[in-house]
Structure formats: structure tokens, C-alpha cells
Amino acid sequence: MATGDVKLIGSWASVYVMRARIALNLKSISYEFLQETYGSKSELLLKSNPVHKKIPVLIHADKPVCESNIIVQYIDEAWSSSGPSILPSQPYDRAIARFWAAYIDDKWFIAVRSILTAQGEEEKKAAVAQVEERTVLLEKAFIDCSNGKPFFNGDHIGYLDIALGSFLGWLRVTELDAHHKLLDETKTPSLFLWAERFRNDPAVKPLMPETAKLAEFAKKLFPKMQA
Amino acid sequence: MEKKEEGVKLLGFWISPFSRRVEMALKLKGVPYQYLEEDLPKKSSLLLELNPVHKKVPVLVHNNKILCESLVILEYIDQTWSNNPILPQDPYQKAMARFWAKFVDEQILPVGFMTLVKAEKSIEVAIEETQELITFLEKEITGKDFFGGKTIGFLDMVAGSMIPFCLARAWECMGIDMISEEKFPGLNRWIKNLNEVEIVRECIPPKEKHIERMNKIIEKTKSA
Numbered sequence: 001m002a003t004g005d006v007k008l009i010g011s012w013a014s015v016y017v018m019r020a021r022i023a024l025n026l027k028s029i030s031y032e033f034l035q036e037t038y039g040s041k042s043e044l045l046l047k048s049n050p051v052h053k054k055i056p057v058l059i060h061a062d063k064p065v066c067e068s069n070i071i072v073q074y075i076d077e078a079w080s081s082s083g084p085s086i087l088p089s090q091p092y093d094r095a096i097a098r099f100w101a102a103y104i105d106d107k108w109f110i111a112v113r114s115i116l117t118a119q120g121e122e123e124k125k126a127a128v129a130q131v132e133e134r135t136v137l138l139e140k141a142f143i144d145c146s147n148g149k150p151f152f153n154g155d156h157i158g159y160l161d162i163a164l165g166s167f168l169g170w171l172r173v174t175e176l177d178a179h180h181k182l183l184d185e186t187k188t189p190s191l192f193l194w195a196e197r198f199r200n201d202p203a204v205k206p207l208m209p210e211t212a213k214l215a216e217f218a219k220k221l222f223p224k225m226q227a
Numbered sequence: 228m229e230k231k232e233e234g235v236k237l238l239g240f241w242i243s244p245f246s247r248r249v250e251m252a253l254k255l256k257g258v259p260y261q262y263l264e265e266d267l268p269k270k271s272s273l274l275l276e277l278n279p280v281h282k283k284v285p286v287l288v289h290n291n292k293i294l295c296e297s298l299v300i301l302e303y304i305d306q307t308w309s310n311n312p313i314l315p316q317d318p319y320q321k322a323m324a325r326f327w328a329k330f331v332d333e334q335i336l337p338v339g340f341m342t343l344v345k346a347e348k349s350i351e352v353a354i355e356e357t358q359e360l361i362t363f364l365e366k367e368i369t370g371k372d373f374f375g376g377k378t379i380g381f382l383d384m385v386a387g388s389m390i391p392f393c394l395a396r397a398w399e400c401m402g403i404d405m406i407s408e409e410k411f412p413g414l415n416r417w418i419k420n421l422n423e424v425e426i427v428r429e430c431i432p433p434k435e436k437h438i439e440r441m442n443k444i445i446e447k448t449k450s451a
Contacts, residue, residue: 074319092294099295102298
């Protein structure tokens with residue numbers, strides 16, 4: 001069984017950091033949270049993640065683990081005997097979860113981000129349309145994966161719920177910027193309801209950033225925003 | 228009881244490192260499979276049907292289950308057939324293998340190919356950037372026969388399919404000695420070791436044909 005010091009280097013505003021924290025909460029692991037200051041990188045961060053110099057970094061018994069999805073899987077495997085399983089047990093279900101988690105990062109969030117960086121109304125409209133298209137795909141994925149249950153992972157939140165749900169704060173901020181709902185109760189009804197359930201999960205609720213605070217922070221990263 | 232080996236099909240492409248690494252994994256596990264070669268850039272209706280999201284190879288079909296994305300497929304293969312493990316057992320070692328695999332595909336590939344071929348800054352800068360990234364892998368391989376230890380594993384398949392048997396051929400086309408013996412002795416030894424593993428040798432695209440095709444890809448990339 002894994003014991004020892006657990007530290008997490010991160011920031012309250014980061015989607016990727018939230019993933020790690022949700023996983024730690026699910027496994028009831030106590031950890032020291034080391035908040036990075038926006039605009040500068042601590043020596044510990046640079047030493048623990050020399051390749052990317054990015055948060056989150058999980059440090060477990062002095063060994064650093066980087067990349068949010070890799071950290072979540074590590075937490076699931078290192079503390080496999082405590083708390084619920086984060087990844088599904090069957091190889092095929094795991095593969096599906098990994099596939100969609102990769103899609104969310106590589107395709108879906110890129111589209112969301114391009115709303116925030118869009119120059120002018122035309123570009124913004126096109127970016128919104130792309131996000132809507134890709135969110136509809138995720139709606140279908142949810143219906144397939146959940147199989148009538150409340151979460152992608154079934155009865156409890158898991159890897160894929162965390163992968164998408166961690167974006168909900170930023171999604172709200174983007175909706176404000178676009179003056180357009182991106183998670184729509186008519187277009188993506190299942191995801192809309194799932195989002196509510198996810199936000200209210202006890203492992204998630206204390207970590208969700210306040211929209212106003214996040215919007216304020218977002219203006220630093222995305223000066224073209226209109227929120 | 229479901230026979231594991233029944234109905235394994237792989238849609239692939241002979242020069243795709245993503246496709247080749249899946250073949251290495253299937254061969255390591257001794258899983259018989261039917262190989263269907265795509266004639267890229269033309270995409271068959273089968274490919275579009277099986278992978279509508281990305282429309283890319285490789286696609287693995289196992290007992291009518293469809294799997295896409297090479298790293299996802301490798302993990303699936305490892306969990307479905309338990310002989311000759313591909314990923315380490317230890318959670319930390321596993322995390323490291325996954326980290327470096329992602330690094331190969333998401334850092335070394337775009338910098339070592341796209342940036343280099345387009346050479347928006349000078350080519351010397353692009354070479355230096357690529358070598359900086361490769362240095363991380365040199366550190367990882369130092370003192371080991373393979374990234375997986377004594378035998379090939381996940382990272383050997385990912386990095387092997389991508390670097391010596393794909394990117395290195397592009398570098399050769401461009402006259403670049405990227406993984407020089409003096410700067411990267413560990414990686415050079417690793418490449419020699421890889422070449423001695425039969426299942427890896429079977430998955431190396433034939434050199435002459437590959438160089439010919441690679442030259443065309445480089446030209447196309449430059450003018451894109």
C-alpha cells in the first residue's frame with residue numbers, strides 16, 4: 001500500500017490541476033497543496049517538471065508525476081485499495097474512456113479555447129459552431145458510456161467524468177464571453193444534466209472556482225475576452 | 228467462452244509509426260491478426276466507418292469492438308493479453324512510461340518533423356530544439372538495454388516506431404545527422420539493440436521505399 005508524503009503543485013484556476021485534486025479527493029488522500037503564483041514558476045516546479053515546467057505536478061514520496069491524465073491514472077493505481085476505482089475495470093471500457101479523454105483535450109478544448117482567442121465576431125461565431133458540433137459528439141459518447149447511469153463512469157464519477165467535468169468552470173466563463181450557451185439543455189440534454197450532477201459531487205464541489213473570480217483571472221490570459 | 232484470438236483485425240499503413248507500434252505489440256503477445264493495409268491518403272469506406280471521429284489509422288477491431296488511437300490500443304492489448312507485459316507493473320514506472328510516450332508523440336514529432344521541415348527559424352535552431360528534446364530520452368536510456376529494461380516495452384515500441392524507423396528517415400532525406408553517436412551514445416546503443424529484436428525488425432518499413440515516400444511527404448509539407 002502506498003504511503004508517504006503527498007504534495008501537489010498547482011493553481012486554483014487550472015483545469016488540469018482540478019483533475020488531480022478530484023482524484024485525490026475520491027481516494028481520500030491528504031496532501032499539501034502548493035499554490036503557484038501566476039506569472040512565475042517556483043524552483044520546485046522547475047525541478048520537478050523540467051520537461052514541461054507546467055502544473056499540475058504530483059509529488060509522492062519525493063517522486064514527481066506530471067501530466068494531469070497520467071497523474072489521475074497514477075492515483076488510481078497507487079491507491080488501488082482505497083476509494084472507488086477511477087478507471088473502469090474492463091479493458092474495452094478503459095479504452096473508450098481514454099479515447100474520449102484524449103479527444104476532449106486534443107479536439108474539444110482546443111475549439112473552446114479558440115472562442116476566447118477569436119478576433120472579431122465572425123471568427124467567434126465559427127468557433128462557437130465548432131464547439132457545438134464537438135459537444136454533440138460528447139453527448140453521444142455520454143449516452144453510450146453511461147448506459148443509463150448518472151455518470152460516464154456509471155454510478156460514480158470516474159476518469160472521463162473528471163476529464164470533461166474539470167472544464168465546467170472555464171466553459172461557463174467562455175459562455176459569458178460568447179454570449180451563447182455551449183452546454184445547452186435542448187441540444188445536449190444528457191450532458192447538461194450530467195454537468196449539474198458532476199458539479200455537486202462531494203469530491204468536486206469544493207474545488208469548482210467561482211465563475212466571477214475565474215472570469216477576472218481569464219482576462220489576464222485572454223485579453224480579447226468580452227466577459 | 229469467448230476465444231481471445233478470434234476476430235483481431237488491424238487497419239494500418241506501412242509508413243505510419245502509430246500503426247507499426249500496434250503491430251509490434253500484437254507480435255510481442257503472439258496474437259494472430261488480419262492486417263488490412265490502407266492506401267493513404269485515400270481513405271477506405273471501412274476506415275471512415277470504423278473511425279468516424281478521427282478518420283485515421285491504426286484501428287484495431289477485436290471481437291467487433293473498435294479501438295482507435297495507438298496509445299489507447301497499446302494499453303488495451305496489454306490488458307487483454309496478459310503474457311509478455313508491455314507496461315511496467317509498478318504504478319510509478321507505468322506513469323513514467325506513459326509520460327515519455329506522450330512526450331515522443333506530442334513534442335519530438337512536431338518539433339522533429341514539422342518545425343524542421345518548415346524551418347521558419349533557421350534549420351540550425353530547429354535541429355538544436357529537436358536535439359534538446361532527444362537529450363531527455365538519452366538520459367532515460369542511459370545504463371539500460373531498452374526503456375523497458377532487459378526486454379522491449381511500451382516506450383520502446385512508441386519511441387522505436389517514431390524515432391529510428393520514421394523520423395530518422397526524414398532526417399536522412401534532409402541530410403541531418405540528428406542522433407549523432409557522440410551526443411547520444413545511449414540512444415545509438417538502444418537502436419542497435421532494437422534492430423536485433425525479431426518482432427521489431429518485422430515492423431520496420433523497408434528503407435528504400437520509405438526514403439522515396441518520405442521525400443515526397445517532405446516536399447508536400449514544405450509547400451503546405
